[in-house]
Amino acid sequence: MEKLEQLYEGKAKKVYKTDRPDEFIIEYKDDATAFNGEKKGSIGGKGVINNKMTGVIFTMLEEKGIPTHFIKVLSEKEQLVKAVTIFPLEVIIRNTAAGSICKRLGLEEGLKLKSPIFEFCYKNDDFGDPVINDYHAIAMELATAEEIEVIREMTFKINDILKAYFLEKGINLVDFKIEFGKTNDGQIVLADEISPDTCRFWDVETNEKLDKDRFRRNLGHIEDLGHIEDLGHIEEAYEEMLKRVQA
DSSP states (O other): OOEEEEEEEOSSEEEEEESSTTEEEEEEOSEEEETTTTEEEEOTTHHHHHHHHHHHHHHHHHHTTOOBSEEEEOSSSEEEEEOEEEOSEEEEEEEEOOTHHHHHHOOOTTOEEEEEEEEEEEOOGGGTOOEEOHHHHHHTTSSOHHHHHHHHHHHHHHHHHHHHHHHTTTEEEEEEEEEEEEETTSOEEEESOOSTTTEEEEETTTOOBOSTHHHHTOGGGOSSOTTSOOOOOHHHHHHHHHHHHHO
16 A cells, blocks of 8 residues: 555645555644634644544444444554545534533533534635534535435434543543545545544543643633633643543
């Protein structure tokens, strides 16, 4: 298997072709962004941590019946995956109120939601990844009604599996963002990553944040955030999450 030209570079990853038409190589980066790219920086060791953590979690999900694009970890920052066409949809599950939903709906951070909230965002940086519903997605031909049902059903199963998995490791899964893709033979699979970049992880005992919120709220990286508590210790939070997942 040979690594060929770069197909795509996003905020956190690069994607490369291989000499096999049904396989890609993903390279994880240390780059970090927040607030729709307004805040930029890097987190030392993030690429290695997210690559390893995603490999462990996607393997676990495969064992529990969730089809994913993951094949194997190739190196510290690289993994081999099935070639997929990504749906231009970010799929979000919220178990506890945090982040943008608190601002949008006036909810108190930390509120345990009576049932998980399922949301779609249109994956488009130019428009700030706006929240949309099924009707938008179908009308804009981002996905069919049948594909949306498959994605929704799979997402709730993933949530059930991940909540139990992380709880065993002393972590509350507050919310997470995932993406789905379609393989060359038409199968819908979980793609992208599951890591502190894409999830909110709170320690069960202390509610300590062990995720990208520590970067978002690090005053050393951005100005005019004096009203937000400076969390810091970003690298340590990512390292702690990997340690718990690998335990």
